[in-house]
Amino acid sequence: MNNALKTEEVTEKSSEIVQIPIESILPNRSQPRTTFENDSLIRLAESIRQYGILQPLTVRKIPENSKFSIFQYELIAGERRLRAARYIGVRTVPCIILEADTQTSAALAIIENLHRDNLNIFEEASAIASLIELHKLTQEQIAKQLSLTQAAIANKLRLLKLTEAEKSVILSNNLTERHARALLKIKNSAERIEALAHITKNSYNVKQTEEYIEKLLNPKDSPSTQIISSYQNLVSSITRAIEHTRNGGIAVKTSQTETDTDIVYTISIPKTAK
Secondary structure, eight states: OOSSOOGGGOEESOSSOEEEEGGGEEOOTTOOOOOOOHHHHHHHHHHHHHHOOSSOEEEEEOOTTSTTTTSSEEEEEOHHHHHHHHHTTOOEEEEEEEEOOHHHHHHHHHHHHHHHTOSOHHHHHHHHHHHHHHHOOOHHHHHHHHTOOHHHHHHHHHGGGSOHHHHHHHHHTTOOHHHHHHHTTSOOHHHHHHHHHHHHHTTOOHHHHHHHHHHHHSOTTOHHHHHHHHHHHHHHHHHHHHHHHHHTTOOOEEEEEEOSSOEEEEEEOOSSOO
16 A cells, blocks of 8 residues: 555445444454543443444454454454443444455554544554554655644654653643653753653643753753853953053963863963063
């Protein structure tokens, strides 16, 4: 499959909604969601108990020679509905069967979840990365499918540079994608963890986080900055004094050398003016 997910590659095997036993359905192995909130699933399960499943699941037939042939179908879309139905002991679920190969099935699962906007920021980034790898799509093509800019896609993918520990802290403290992007300005992971601890301890919002990180990266009043500034002021003062002395007719000579620990600035002044 080249450069795009083509709709003609996915066709309905039957327009009829079919009741399929839950034990016959294999969850989609490319499901981008890695966490499912228990409270949300319980609420959905209670809704299903009261009203039934209002939107059919989408599945594909598993080939007979597949190592997963103990199942008859693989889920394409509807993971939460499947889990909720299983939770309350529903035996069959309404499904629409599509003709789709493994690769297309995986891509459809990813796209469905991205459109539903119910992934956390790192699941979303991983899903986009998987879609790029799976279908060799460009960032621009994915941006078009998701109605985002190419820059937005690139920013989401950058989040994958964070370590698992950093991701865990960000999610557990409900920090946003902008918080995470600001942290990426710090290149060292150990320094990012320290910054994260400070940010979460003080409950910084995005603007406060960005300002804090900017100060970390550009410490205007740090001791090293003060030393450099003092040195530059000293050299400037010496240079002005030498020029003033020379203008007065005294042939002052200067030289500058450096050692491992010092800058040696030598001034030679004749005892008598020439």
